[in-house]
Amino acid sequence: MSFEQPQVPVTDDAIQTTELLKRRWLSEKAFEIELSRPAPFEFSAGQTIRFIHDGFERYYSLISGPDDPTLSLCVRFVEKGTFSVVLATAEPGTQFQFTGPHGYFTFKPSRRQAIFVATGTGIAPFVSIAGSGVGGFMLLHGVSYMEDLYYQDQFRSIFDKYVPCISNTPAKDLQPHGFFHGRVTDYIARNLSAAQYDFYLCGRQEMIRDVMHLVDERFPGSFIYTEVFF
Numbered sequence: 001m002s003f004e005q006p007q008v009p010v011t012d013d014a015i016q017t018t019e020l021l022k023r024r025w026l027s028e029k030a031f032e033i034e035l036s037r038p039a040p041f042e043f044s045a046g047q048t049i050r051f052i053h054d055g056f057e058r059y060y061s062l063i064s065g066p067d068d069p070t071l072s073l074c075v076r077f078v079e080k081g082t083f084s085v086v087l088a089t090a091e092p093g094t095q096f097q098f099t100g101p102h103g104y105f106t107f108k109p110s111r112r113q114a115i116f117v118a119t120g121t122g123i124a125p126f127v128s129i130a131g132s133g134v135g136g137f138m139l140l141h142g143v144s145y146m147e148d149l150y151y152q153d154q155f156r157s158i159f160d161k162y163v164p165c166i167s168n169t170p171a172k173d174l175q176p177h178g179f180f181h182g183r184v185t186d187y188i189a190r191n192l193s194a195a196q197y198d199f200y201l202c203g204r205q206e207m208i209r210d211v212m213h214l215v216d217e218r219f220p221g222s223f224i225y226t227e228v229f230f
Contacts, residue, residue, distance in 0.1 A: 013099050020094045026150045035071040045132035046125040049100035058083040061124040065131030074124040105227040107134050112198045117184050119203030122229040130158050142184035144168040185210045196221040203229050
């Protein structure tokens with residue numbers, strides 16, 4: 001297993017101003033917001049921006065593509081959270097400040113098969129990467145319930161193999177949809193053939209830790225790129 005961070009300058013701390021354009025709820029747990037795009041503001045698919053509000057800071061992955069006219073985010077709603085409550089209730093026209101782009105979680109082409117692994121709203125950077133035209137890889141999205149499969153219609157039409165992995169829904173309810181019953185780690189352990197891959201992991205630390213252990217044991221010579229979502 002190899003763990004790699006590309007050594008390229010991809011961060012900008014200049015403060016930008018953006019305006020909330022609209023909001024769309026994806027489920028009771030998450031929503032999408034669309035923001036105006038300051039000019040000039042350039043980023044690579046998979047990067048983040050750092051929101052600043054009332055002395056608090058929070059990083060969010062962009063789901064918009066690098067050529068889109070606006071900026072969009074997928075936000076996990078936390079009832080007592082500092083940022084998500086503000087973003088969930090702000091009126092259109094509200095202005096926010098941010099810096100960016102930040103981060104290194106971008107697609108690096110190689111001869112190895114790319115395996116994208118996300119849990120929950122960790123799907124966000126893969127929405128941007130898919131929107132940038134990247135293809136030819138597998139996507140595993142781990143969630144508790146079917147309603148948490150954000151952007152599944154988009155992924156089904158773009159990705160070579162899109163595998164929803166659902167842990168808290170009875171297997172009999174998943175069979176008509178062809179979804180996998182279990183966690184992403186279960187799918188990798190049971191169904192991924194022995195080979196060298198490029199693993200892109202975005203989600204909770206526990207998932208990233210468990211997948212890294214699996215890669216160490218079963219897929220030597222693979223590369224891993226990670227982005228932790230809290």
